[in-house]
Amino acid sequence: MDEDFIRFSDDIVSGDAVQRTSCEKCRRPxxxxxxxxxxxxxxxxxxxxxxxxxxxxxxxxxxxxxxxxxxxxxxxxxxxxxxxxxxxxxxxxxxxxxxxxxxxxxxxxxxxxxxxxxxxxxxxxxxxxxxxxxxxxxxxxxxxxxxxxxxxxxxxxxxxxxxxxxxxxxxxxxxxxxxxxxxxxxxxxxxxxxxxxxxxxxxxxxxxxxxxxxxxxHQDKVTLLELGQYRKPVGKRTMKFLRQTAHKSVLEKL
Structure with missing residues (x-):
């Protein structure tokens, strides 16, 4: 398969800026x-x-x-x-x-x-x-x-x-x-x-x-909302998604 067809970016573990040898297959350190x-x-x-x-x-x-x-x-x-x-x-x-x-x-x-x-x-x-x-x-x-x-x-x-x-x-x-x-x-x-x-x-x-x-x-967004721990603003798109998937009790807290 052509190399340009499938491309995987190098993966760096957060907090470690030291250059390390990466796996040629998964591109992970x-x-x-x-x-x-x-x-x-x-x-x-x-x-x-x-x-x-x-x-x-x-x-x-x-x-x-x-x-x-x-x-x-x-x-x-x-x-x-x-x-x-x-x-x-x-x-x-x-x-x-x-x-x-x-x-x-x-x-x-x-x-x-x-x-x-x-x-x-x-x-x-x-x-x-x-x-x-x-x-x-x-x-x-x-x-x-x-x-x-x-x-x-x-x-x-x-x-x-x-x-x-x-x-x-x-x-x-x-x-x-x-x-x-x-x-x-x-x-x-x-x-x-x-x-x-x-x-x-x-x-x-x-x-x-x-x-x-x-x-x-990480907990899912619906669970975080149920626990009152979702800190980001809830926009129109998120609200629409929640109306489709979330329990009524979640919407009552918004």
């Missing part, structure tokens, strides 16, 4: 490299995972997309960067999105639970799962500005949580990281629960490393 926690045998599925990643997400030190990329069989996890999809720079993406049984993992009024999709999916036929990788607001904007995605069937995950990604604040306890979402979706489509444990193992290691070096566990 060697003392916090999670590569040894990748599956011994890369996960192989009867389809592809297509990650559409916001440019800001690509720059994050603690992104989880690379865990999918390196934890799966070569060519089964593809990452494209941008804010609108597909575009002329996304070589081959439009053709993949046009393939049969291509689903976009995006919750909404029209989405169907992926468990139901797995029951009706023709046995032995390939499928594509499209994930939008960014913050909640970035994902909404990317979907809105990508009309081609609107023609794809929307699927959603069963409500499970909380996320194992404890070093990053999630909107609610049912919001999962990219690697968790993809792993759960694949486990349902493949009817193989072991996929989740195999692919989230590096995430657990990453969180352990960061907590060891001074990071703190």
């Amino acid at each position: 060697l003392r916090v490299c999670w590569c040894s926690y990748l599956p011994d045998t890369p996960v192989k599925i009867n389809g592809k995972i297509i990650i559409l990643q916001h440019p800001d997400e690509e720059k994050r030190n603690l992104k989880t997309g690379p865990m999918l990329f390196h934890g799966m069989t070569s060519g089964q996890c593809l990452i494209f960067y941008g804010k609108k999809f597909p575009s002329a720079k996304h070589q081959g993406l439009k053709e993949m999105l046009e393939e049969p049984h291509t689903y976009v993992l995006y919750p909404g009024p029209q989405s169907k639970c992926i468990t139901d999709i797995s029951h009706t999916h023709p046995q032995g036929e390939s499928y594509n799962l499209v994930l939008i990788d960014g913050t909640w607001q970035q994902a909404k904007s990317m979907y809105f500005h990508s009309p081609f995605l609107h023609s794809l069937p929307q699927v959603s995950l069963p409500e499970l949580g909380p996320s194992l990604y404890v070093i990053r604040t999630q909107p609610s306890e049912y919001c999962l990281s990219t690697v968790e979402s993809a792993a759960l979706a694949m486990s349902i489509m493949e009817k193989d629960k072991s996929i989740v444990d195999k692919l989230v193992h590096p995430l657990k290691a990453l969180c352990t490393f960061q907590l060891k070096y001074g990071a703190v566990e």
